[in-house]
Amino acid sequence: MRAVQITRFGGPEVMDVVDLPDPTPGPGQQLYEVSSAGVNFADTHQIENSYLAEQKLPLIPGAEFVGTPVGGGQRVVGLLDGGGYAEKVVAHDFLTWPVPDGVSDEQALAVVLQGSTAWHLLRTSAHLAEGETVVVIAGAGGVGSLAVQLARKWGAGRVVATASSPEKRQLAEELGAHATVDPALADDDPKAFTGALREANGGKPVDIVLEMTGGNVFNGSLAALAPFGRLVTYGMAARQETRSVPPGMLMQKSRAIIGFWLAHCMARPQMMDAAMTDLLAMVDAGELKPVVGGRYPLSAVADAHQDLLARRTTGKLVLDPSR
Incomplete structure (x- = not known):
């Protein structure tokens, strides 16, 4: 499979598109064909090794994807502990959610990490x-x-x-x-x-x-x-x-x-389920409108990071693994 890999820490220039073996699912996991991968500001920290969790090399960045199980099945949006910038990913069943037909890949990616963060910031942490x-x-x-x-x-x-x-x-x-x-x-x-x-x-x-x-x-x-x-x-x-x-x-x-760090919600699946059930339903009903910032080829991943760091973007950025 094609994937973005880093073998040294640094800025956008350290990301290389390479061919790697497909990941192997473990217990409670599935292998997915990725149709879209999400880009987050936290990813720019991840490749620098400047975020909350220490990173180990080599690594494939990326914490979210939309895809279907290899062999066919329901389109899902899911969260990962890394590996999202790739044509295939392995995800835990408890960190994937079915995507309604009326919700695009980009909209689903906008809510799975950033939307869940916004939901919990206001509900769980700030108690608005x-x-x-x-x-x-x-x-x-x-x-x-x-x-x-x-x-x-x-x-x-x-x-x-x-x-x-x-x-x-x-x-x-x-x-x-x-x-x-x-x-x-x-x-x-x-x-x-x-x-x-x-x-x-x-x-x-x-x-x-x-x-x-x-x-x-x-x-x-x-x-x-x-x-x-x-x-x-x-x-x-x-x-x-x-x-x-x-x-x-x-x-x-x-x-x-x-x-607040969403990783702690990921360790309590019921907290993620509450946010995702609410958010996907609101998007499907047209009550919540995610802002889509741009779709980049996987080969242009450095451009996506540079645009994000330079504050040239709005809303959600995604990668297309097929390009």
């Missing part, structure tokens, strides 16, 4: 209550574009999104954000970013921030929280160190910082 203000950092991205829609659907009183260009800010507003903010304000002065978030909320502090950048964006977001506000951190896109947070700073406003 009706009427609360939600700030979505990177509101035009894969997770953010779905989090904006879910927050509106679940009764947020006001949704504020950040996005790095006028086009992305317009998209976030079309998806349901009441107001948008340029995150570049945080580059030199976190206080300016804090002020912009509060201004976008009518001059008031905010209740929830979904944050995946780190650095000054994290610091400015934390300062924008109201009493009993929650900042849920689920990424490190800026690749910057974030200052330590003294307990007194949290106590002064009864603020909370909550970490």
Whole structure:
């Protein structure tokens, strides 16, 4: 089979398309023909070995796929612990879900990891209550574009999104954000970013921030929280160190910082089932509209990563293993 393999850590240039033997399924697993493979920002960390779990070489990146069992059967979307950038994958039965006929590969890939993350950020970690203000950092991205829609659907009183260009800010507003903010304000002065978030909320502090950048964006977001506000951190896109947070700073406003990593939900299949059943049904009914950012040939995987790192993309990026 054709697959993307890395034998050294680094940037997009370390990914090579090679021929490898088909993977062999173990107990409770099946071998699938991949029709589309998903690309996530976390994959750029994986090939650098700069994410939460240490990686071992050689490796095939990729955590999600849409495909059918070898020999035929139901099209499914599934999650993997690696190996997704390939023509064939092996997946655990408890981490695959049937894809309704009315849902495209790209839409299914948008919700399986990024959608499930958005679902659990709001439901499980932030415990969104009706009427609360939600700030979505990177509101035009894969997770953010779905989090904006879910927050509106679940009764947020006001949704504020950040996005790095006028086009992305317009998209976030079309998806349901009441107001948008340029995150570049945080580059030199976190206080300016804090002020912009509060201004976008009518001059008031905010209740929830979904944050995946780190650095000054994290610091400015934390300062924008109201009493009993929650900042849920689920990424490190800026690749910057974030200052330590003294307990007194949290106590002064009864603020909370909550970490989230979807891998812990994958270890509890019922948590993934709850999110995926809900998300796929909403997409099939037209109630949730994933943003598809682009389809790349497997041979152009480096271009997909470069576009993602340069913030040239919106929504979900996918790879076509047949090309």
